[in-house]
Amino acid sequence: MPTASVDGVRMHWLEAGSGEPVVVLLHAFPLHAGMWQPQLEGLSGGCRVVAPDLLGFGGSDAPDDPAAYSVERWADGVAALLDHLGLDGVVLAGLSMGGYVAFAFLRRHRGRLAGLVLADTRPGPDTSEVASRRSAQAAQVAAEGTARLIDTLLDGLLGEHTRAERPDVVEAARALMDNPASGFIGALDAMKRRPDSTSDLASIDVPTLVVVGEEDGASPPEVARKMAEAIPGATLAVIPGAGHLSSLEVPEAFNREVGALVGRRQQRRGPH
Numbered sequence: 001m002p003t004a005s006v007d008g009v010r011m012h013w014l015e016a017g018s019g020e021p022v023v024v025l026l027h028a029f030p031l032h033a034g035m036w037q038p039q040l041e042g043l044s045g046g047c048r049v050v051a052p053d054l055l056g057f058g059g060s061d062a063p064d065d066p067a068a069y070s071v072e073r074w075a076d077g078v079a080a081l082l083d084h085l086g087l088d089g090v091v092l093a094g095l096s097m098g099g100y101v102a103f104a105f106l107r108r109h110r111g112r113l114a115g116l117v118l119a120d121t122r123p124g125p126d127t128s129e130v131a132s133r134r135s136a137q138a139a140q141v142a143a144e145g146t147a148r149l150i151d152t153l154l155d156g157l158l159g160e161h162t163r164a165e166r167p168d169v170v171e172a173a174r175a176l177m178d179n180p181a182s183g184f185i186g187a188l189d190a191m192k193r194r195p196d197s198t199s200d201l202a203s204i205d206v207p208t209l210v211v212v213g214e215e216d217g218a219s220p221p222e223v224a225r226k227m228a229e230a231i232p233g234a235t236l237a238v239i240p241g242a243g244h245l246s247s248l249e250v251p252e253a254f255n256r257e258v259g260a261l262v263g264r265r266q267q268r269r270g271p272h
Contacts, residue, residue: 003059006080007073012059013052013081017044021114021262022090024078025051026098028120028245029187030146030153031176032058035095038251039258047262050090052081054101056183066138069186071194075104082112091262093117095247096219097187103197106204116204117258119211120244122219123197123227131192138188141181149184150177159215159243169249176248201230208234209261211254213242235261 003012014033023043025036033051043049053060054074063069078101082088091114094102099121106113126134137149154174155163162169208231212224221238228236237257242249 004081004084006084007077009055009061009063009077010059011052011055011061011077011081013050014040015048015050016040017046017048019048020089022048022050022087023258023262024082024087024090024092025049026074026078026092026094026101027051027054027057028096028098028157029191030057030150030179030184031173031245032179034058035173035176035245035248039247039255042251042255043259043262046259047091050081050085050087052078054078054098054187056186057179062180062183063186064182066186066189069190071100071104071190072108074101074190075108078105079109079112088112089114091115091117091258093119093258094121095119096121096244097191100191100194100197103200104194106200107197113206115206115261116208117211117261118208118224118227119254120213120216120219120224120246122223123201123230125194125196126192134188134192138185141184141188146177146179146181146184150174153177156218157244159213159241159249161215161241162243162245162249166249173245173248198230201227202232204231204234207261209237209257210234211237211239211246211257213244213246213249214238214240215243216246218244 033053036051056062210228228234239246239253247254
């Protein structure tokens, strides 16, 4: 289990494969890097895949102070991990909360990107209704722990097809949500405070893939379609039978789309 002190904290990550290109995967809330196991297995034959646990999740540190969490700090932590691993020019893929971190990485470390995958995410900030719900969820976790919130979140994160037909994926998702309460609270606060990234879309100048589950209710296909239309040259992929956790629910289709992006990025770069 590789860990290192990066950005002043202990960070854990998973990795598979070797060489180039390098794909860096940023996980959703409230899961950890283990959600990317199908991608670590499915993509690593042709590239190196790195999946960090963001601060508060998995094997990384989980400070008690909610102020320790922000999309900017997560993005800087990813950049520090790349420094530690000696990596640059990566294809960055973020799903849901990981997409929010990817937007922050784009603003703060643009020169390190060779490609971008925005999966089941949105560029806009929380509405007042969503922000209020996050505050209530953080209070719930502080009062009683994470178990009841995990039950609630499962219904919203997984598509109808997955809930009805794939109990193995439902239980896998539940297990991946077993993270520290302090991470839940800090992440909920960080997502509530994140900035609007809509104005950044038009300036994205690397090969970009927007992925969304057909049954995603949290960041639905129409949101993904508008985001893709605002990014020059972006490709949109809608994955049938998937909800908000498309990479976990229908990994074969997700991997195929990301693999195609990596191939386009290699063609654009050319032989070297």
